[in-house]
Amino acid sequence: MNINLFFVLVSFGLLMIFVLFKPLDIKEKEFIDVPMFEVKSFSVYELNTKSLNDVIIADRGIRYNDRYEFFNINYTDKTKKYISNMKAQKGFYKGNIIKFSGDVNYVRDDGLNFKTQKVNYNKHTKIAHTDANYIAYMGENKIVGTSFVYNASLKKFNSTDVKAIYQIQEEQK
Numbered sequence: 001m002n003i004n005l006f007f008v009l010v011s012f013g014l015l016m017i018f019v020l021f022k023p024l025d026i027k028e029k030e031f032i033d034v035p036m037f038e039v040k041s042f043s044v045y046e047l048n049t050k051s052l053n054d055v056i057i058a059d060r061g062i063r064y065n066d067r068y069e070f071f072n073i074n075y076t077d078k079t080k081k082y083i084s085n086m087k088a089q090k091g092f093y094k095g096n097i098i099k100f101s102g103d104v105n106y107v108r109d110d111g112l113n114f115k116t117q118k119v120n121y122n123k124h125t126k127i128a129h130t131d132a133n134y135i136a137y138m139g140e141n142k143i144v145g146t147s148f149v150y151n152a153s154l155k156k157f158n159s160t161d162v163k164a165i166y167q168i169q170e171e172q173k
Contacts, residue, residue, distance in 0.1 A: 036063045042070065053079050054123065067094035080152060082109040086121065096124040113137045126152040140167040
């Protein structure tokens, strides 16, 4: 084989590779909201100089630059006279606000209990509010409504479109 023919065939082969095969097109993507870390069996304990304030326990926790995201969250607030607990399928914690969503269940030691689909809770002011339908219980008393604002510090429960069943206790002599 002639050397010139060899170089012509090699050049033709390289030209065909250049024409027929496209190089890999890698596009640069900009990620705005990237988690810093993700942990299974996540726990957060907030302490002050005297006692334990809050406990957040979740099956999975994701830490972003500005917030936490929890799955199967269990939040306990021990800062007031009554210990209160909120459980939900999801939770978002940013600043002093915790947003609970999916089968939210609030229970307090004195018997107050409410169930709804979403609640926003401010840890600083101790105010929980929702625009979703809810059912609240206190002993045998039952309240059904479309939204509420509950101030745990003042023990006030404001609601809209209320239907209540209240059990009047007889006075004992």
